[in-house]
Amino acid sequence: MPVGVLAVVAAGMWLLWWLLEVPPDPVAELRAGQVQTVRLDREGLAIYREPPNYATFCEVKNSAGQAVELDHSPGPSTTAGGKDWVVTLTSEDPVPPGTYTITCGAIDDSGTFAVGPGMFRLPGVVEERMDVIPPVIIIGALLVAGTSALVIFIRRRRAAT
Structure with missing residues (x-):
């Protein structure tokens, strides 16, 4: 040949x-309006939401208190801990491993969210x-x-x- x-x-x-890489499992769960501190051991940050996936907004800060920019780019789904999760938000730029404080909400004012390390993303170009x-x-x-x-x-x- x-x-x-x-x-x-x-x-x-x-x-x-x-292109088909499965996202890593979430490391922590939080309810809408709850403040959660998580430790990520891998680069990147992804926020997951249980379906149905209503409009989601989250605020993420690093250990220095600086805001982490998030990208609303729905991604693949994964199953972890017997729950189905859909990637809803990802860090706009890869963030280093570390401690992050996260607060999430949704238009329907309910729901469960999960946080995990980011998955591979293609370069913007x-x-x-x-x-x-x-x-x-x-x-x-x-x-x-x-x-x-x-x-x-x-x-x-x-x-x-």
Whole structure:
């Protein structure tokens, strides 16, 4: 099998794994309006909400009392402790491991939230181009496969004569 095809298959599998990473389990739960201090041992911060996932707002401060910017980018779901959780908010920039104080609420003024380490996120430039990247990968794979097939065809034809 041509090396180019193997490289495209390997790159595609790696990209798929990269995009489908399951979020890590939450480390703490809190009710709407409750103040919770959590210790995160991994980089990043994600806030989860039990479905149904109504509009959520949270305030997060680091150990120095500085606000952590949050991004409203719904993410994948996970099951931990017998509960289903959906990623509702993530830290805009990766935050270092440490202690954080969190307060969350929702429009319906109820619900349970969970906090955990952040999950892998694509760089902003890539996220903005996600509508373009899959077709580019597919076209690239087709070009590599077509070129490989053409080279094999020509070599076999020359060998037959």
